[in-house]
Amino acid sequence: MNVIILGDGGHSRVIQEMIFCCEEHKVTAILDDKYDQRFQEKGMVHAPISYLVKLFRYDTKVVVAIGGNEIRRKIVQSLRLLPKHYLTVIHPTAVVSKSARIGNGTVIMPNAVVNANANIGMHCIINTGAVVEHDNVIGDYSHVSPNGTLAGNVTAGEGVHVGSSATVIPGKHLGSWSVIGAGSTVIEHIPAYSKAVGSPTRIIERILIKEK
């Protein structure tokens, strides 16, 4: 399968290595607006994101490899591709239950665990060593950072960012576009558009997100 990767920063480099290591797919292009013109390197086209329309073919899959949840959503919405055109990338060392559902465009990084009956939306990042326990429901564009732990039956809306090594106890809800600070412990539901930090968390800020 030919793959085009959008984004060429640190998060993208991890995804590139994940795809290269498996040799199942061929990366044909890496597009990023930091490039102002098209060039070829190591057999791949590098060009601005606007080149996607020229390079996309019926058998191409796309990964939006940009760490920022809001920017990832903005790019996906601007592309207007069908869900089937997005590649789901799962590192071979990740443990993903057969009963878990993983949305298109989502990436599951090395040593992450997604347990029974978890339901992860589209374009999410389950980062290195993160744990998404049984029966979690995670909305599109969410990110569980390295070593973040969502205990059983946690639910998260769209665009949630769980910081590195944060923990959410069972059954709690993280509202859409909420941000949980690194190392924090969530023991209460978190309202949408809130930034919460500490153990247990306190809400420090309401977040402004531009709607669709």
Ligand SMILES: CC(=O)SCCNC(=O)CCNC(=O)[C@H](O)C(C)(C)COP(=O)(O)OP(=O)(O)OC[C@H]1O[C@@H](n2cnc3c(N)ncnc32)[C@H](O)[C@@H]1OP(=O)(O)O
């Ligand atoms: C592979 C990868 O790298 S994936 C990326 C993973 N990224 C992360 O895990 C980053 C998560 N981000 C954080 O934890 C950030 O600190 C945020 C987003 C929670 C807050 O950032 P900001 O909005 O810039 O907050 P700021 O630094 O101004 O701090 C505001 C207050 O919250 C406190 N605070 C900020 N973060 C935390 C935290 N993680 N835990 C406890 N308290 C915190 C600060 O001490 C400060 O307190 P004060 O007002 O009493 O002095």
